[in-house]
Amino acid sequence: MNRLFHFPLSPFCRKVRLTLGEKRIEVELVEERYWEQGAEFLRRNPAGKVPVLRLGDRVLSESQAICEYLDETVPEPQLIPRDPMKRYEVRRLCAWFDDKFHHEVTAKLHYERLMKKVTKSGYPDGKAIREGVARFKYHLDYMAWLLEQRRWLAGDQMTLADFAAAAHLSCLDYGADVDWHRQSAVKDWYAKIKSRPSFRSLLADQVPGSPPHADYANLDF
Template identity: 65%
Template sequence: MNRLFHLPLSPFSRKIRIVLGEKKVSGVDLVEERPWERRMDFLLLSPAGQVPVLQLNGTTLSDSTAIFEYLEETIPEPRLLPRDPAQRAEARRLAAWFDIKFQREVTENLLQERVNKKLMKSGYPDGARIRAGSANIKYHLDYMGWLLERRHWLAGEALTIADISAAAHLSCLDYINDVDWGRNAAVKDWYARIKSRPSFRPLLNDTVPGFTVPSHYANLDF
């Protein structure tokens, strides 16, 4: 059985779901996993206790970067890393930017405080962290806008893992209405293009009990 252990508002889970969609991998069942519950059966699959975990054709893979690299090597088309080494390095740099820097400065502050604490029943949101995340996201949106004024996609002229990583994070924050899409027209246009892709649309059907999505969330044209 092919399965993806995921959490609906985990950007790392969403990244792999988009990659699977882009590469047209079908027949993968989604299994919602709450990592903080520390299920032993799940920890045997993911010693780090993190989602996503992909079981595909008898192989079990954890860590979203490792999963992506495996899929890129075993299902090479369509390519999500450029052929040119310098462009490939740029795509990897930007993917890491979102998965490390954006995650630390924005996603952890906003998603953890507004959503995960409630799901985990682990206390009240920390206002200081929310203010920090709200301030930090402005810098990241401005940087994205700077890139997109010079390129069709974040890393160049074709969709890459950089765009997928960025969109995975922003889509989680958009679910809780924490993205100012009016800040930069280039970023809004870029997100509308990604949101309209068939690989992305299943994410727009995700629901998390206790949270109401903004009216524009699933609207492909905002």
């Protein structure tokens, strides 16, 4: 049986879960409290991070490398288009969300407010949260600007870039950190992704002691 070692509120795990779901690859989800770094987990992935995907006899780590591998070996539906310039744009935006957005928003809101509580690693840093709130506005505006010109974030086709972005936004939405009123184009885009069957597993996530906000799993939010 294929297995994904993951943590429910990790955006990188969520990107992989959405990719697996779209491609209808069945996996057993194994929750990994990665911050406790057990010896067995470190044997599976010396980087000490989630996600780790056991696929047949292979053990894969690093979310972007996993998603590219899945897209190359299970072509339908195609999440990275064939044209080199379109592929570039998908990868640029994946890096935008997994690096820049993660650093400026996810780390400052989701990790400060929710993950510090879950991992019992201190109290939220008010300054970081204020910075995260301010940067989040800029990112929502950037997404809306992209979506004015395109049906999906990287072009007219749904791609891995949409899943990278939705993975981060869904983690933030779990803690009610998303201002859905700011940009209707972003809300409409998220509603399309949220209604996909591959998203259901994310909407069912529950972290003990930290339930999601009321509209988290609501398709009409």
